Amino acid sequence: MTTRRTLLRSVLVGSIAAASFGVANIAAADELAGIQERGVLRIAMTGAYPPFNFVNDANEVVGFDPAIGREIAKRMGVEVEIITTAWDGIIGGLLANKFDAIVGSMSITAERDEVIDFVGPYYTTKRAIFAKPGNGFTSGAQLTDARVGLTLGETHEGWARDLGYDVKTYKGLPELLLELENGRVDVIVNDNIAAMLAMQATGQEYVIIDDIETEEFGAGIAIREGNPELAAAMQTALDEMMADGTYLEIANEWVGGDIR
Numbered sequence: 524m525t526t527r528r529t530l531l532r533s534v535l536v537g538s539i540a541a542a543s544f545g546v547a548n549i550a551a552a553d554e555l556a557g558i559q560e561r562g563v564l565r566i567a568m569t570g571a572y573p574p575f576n577f578v579n580d581a582n583e584v585v586g587f588d589p590a591i592g593r594e595i596a597k598r599m600g601v602e603v604e605i606i607t608t609a610w611d612g613i614i615g616g617l618l619a620n621k622f623d624a625i626v627g628s629m630s631i632t633a634e635r636d637e638v639i640d641f642v643g644p645y646y647t648t649k650r651a652i653f654a655k656p657g658n659g660f661t662s663g664a665q666l667t668d669a670r671v672g673l674t675l676g677e678t679h680e681g682w683a684r685d686l687g688y689d690v691k692t693y694k695g696l697p698e699l700l701l702e703l704e705n706g707r708v709d710v711i712v713n714d715n716i717a718a719m720l721a722m723q724a725t726g727q728e729y730v731i732i733d734d735i736e737t738e739e740f741g742a743g744i745a746i747r748e749g750n751p752e753l754a755a756a757m758q759t760a761l762d763e764m765m766a767d768g769t770y771l772e773i774a775n776e777w778v779g780g781d782i783r
Contacts, residue, residue, distance in 0.1 A: 554746075555753040558623060563604050564596040567616060568627030570607035571695025573721050574777050575628045578607075587777035591645055591761075592626035594769060595744075598760035609694065611676030614639060617745060624757070625745035628714065630678050632740075640748050642757045644741025646774075646782040650679055651715035652732040653703065653722075660709050663735035672699050672708035679712040696721055703729075720778060 558564055568576040568588050576588040584605045596603035606622045617625055617639060624642075631641050654660040660669055666688055673679045675692035683690050691708050693699050696717060702708045704727055711718070715731075722729050744761075746753055764770040765783065774781055 553750050553752040554623065555756055558601060563602045564599065565604045565606055565622040566592040566624050566626040567606045567608055567613055567622040569610050569695055571697060572628055572717060573696060575717055587773065588626050588628055590773045590777060594764055595757055595760040598763060599756055610674055617747060628742045629745050630740045631743040632678055639745045640754060641743035641745055642754050643743035643761060645744065645761055646742050647739050648714040648716045648742065649739045650712060650737040651718060652710050652712050652735060653718055653729045654710045654732060655703055656728050656730050658709060661732065663732055666710065669709035672702050672711040674699065683712055700727060716778060716782060
């Protein structure tokens, strides 16, 4: 039976094939010079992952991710353009040259590294499972009977499907939290930092199902393959931010502390 991971790779390969010779030619040469000539670094995220990236009341995309992206662009001597897009198509959009990088809390995985390159990681987190207090779900052993909510296209989706859970997919974290609060899902699976901060900000109560061991993973900045100069420029900017205290200032503002 074809697995979801195989399907994901097929989608990504299809995206490359459909992107035309123009994209292939761009990928053949390092893109740093083109970004510098244009004067703009185009970065993508969903805009639906608070406090890492979200749209505020002034219709601006703000949060930890755009702040990191803006600072990297500034140190590269260019402006930044933020593009919001659905998560399940974000890698395809990168491969089709709709933007230059994904600065959207993307976890670094071997599967993704087969088709894109990563700068970073720029923070670490881990998978966590949350339930609403009093809904009866307190143990990992109960998850086979649970409606499990998660964001479409995230690595958590493949993990949950591999375990045979009843998966319900949504567009982003705010929708996930609403579904959990209203009882339309029994548990949600998400990166622990983002979910806890978002629920604390709104006063939403939760319990963590902590008898399932999960490993930490890094979030990286995704770029197209074949761009060592661009990767080096972005990594240098990120390293300098971490060394001179700028990274910590951004982290304190948006997530309340150092998450390296």
